[in-house]
Amino acid sequence: MTDLDVDEVEATTGTDAARGTFVETVAIEDDDEVLFAGDTGVLPFEARRVLALLLQRRYLSAADHPAEWKHLLTHQQVLSSRLHDLFVELVVDRDYEIAYKRQVRSEGLAIPVLLRDEPYKRIETLLMLFVRNRFRQEQGSGTAAAFVDAEELTDYTLGFLAHDETNLAARRREIDNAVATLVREQVLAEVAAGRYRILPVVEILLPVDRLAELTAWLRADTPEVSA
Template identity: 35%
Template sequence: MNLLEDDTALVEAVAEKPKGGTALFDGDSGSLPLDARRALCLLLAGPSLDAGRYSQLWTALLRHEAALRSRLCDLFLELVIDREGGVAFTRQFDTGELDTPVLLRTSPLTFIDSVLLLYLRQQLAEAEAHGHRAVVEEASLVDALSVYEKSVSTDRAGFAKRVAGAITKMKDNHVLDKLRGSDDRYEVSPALKLLFSAEDVQALAQAYRELREADEGQEKPDGE
């Protein structure tokens, strides 16, 4: 092998070696340190990365923000960060007419799902106004939704099943995270405030308020 061939082999070897010597396992060609990779995985798994719950990963996210944004862009995903609120999540980029795959899961919302999301968003806003995290009990969620029973179904058992299904959907999508040591208390994901603006909350609240009042008016006897 001549000198030129030796130089070519050396260049190829250096190119294949992860930058900064960050290889974590045999065959690893990644360039991000461990915590940054874990932050990336959490963002992809969703729904959000919360600074309060994952302080070490939040620090890694901010330190390697440019690299993480680049990797997410390769997947047509946008990184959204609320530095003041300490929460980040990913969403599909608006790529216009470009035909791109959709990697993020979507969950169609029923009426009860949307009402529950609105209630949780309001609880989050109230908790943050007082400087603490939003924690709800499952019984309080059932009570909050019960006022819409007439709007959805006259079958009480059927309505209870829909409410249970909506709560389960919030758990499965990590909008509600069970607190340790509790069977019926959950923390509301801070990401909700980024998904629903204050204007969205006001508009939805007004629409549901009018619907509830219309149902209550139908229950009153004529002449009252």
């Protein structure tokens, strides 16, 4: 073998070794998981599912969605960024293991409002106060979960009606509708006919300062207040 041949072999071997050592990188776009025809999303399936649930639901809890909660914590930064693109803030309460979204509001910015704060009606607010206090009492006694019966909710609310109220059937229907609203808002979860579990989100919806404010409102008998 001539010196030239040796040089050529060494050069070729060196090049092959380099190719074996330095794996050719793949473009980031090639790593994206295509989930459906025409998919241009960049998040993995687990993160997309969590994002969709956050947009769909009032809140996401570890108790109801343990797997999704873990994925939320894993992808929290990018999920927060995606929501910020919509002027929505991701709030993660690790103590109660609940995550929810909140509308961003900033003075001087013309921000389209996606999340509107609908005021609770008077009866709904009365029920919120009642279940919030019940939840605090049960938590203070060390009870793992707090429950309330439909009849308790009805009796409590009827106690705030005018003494000359005659149409009790209509008032009871209003109370039933208010309870249904709290179930839909995921404040209450029906575990049996007429029996509800009070969900921890009530602590977030009615923090101590808000509880005091609503109690003052209740004493003043204001017809409606935003909660």
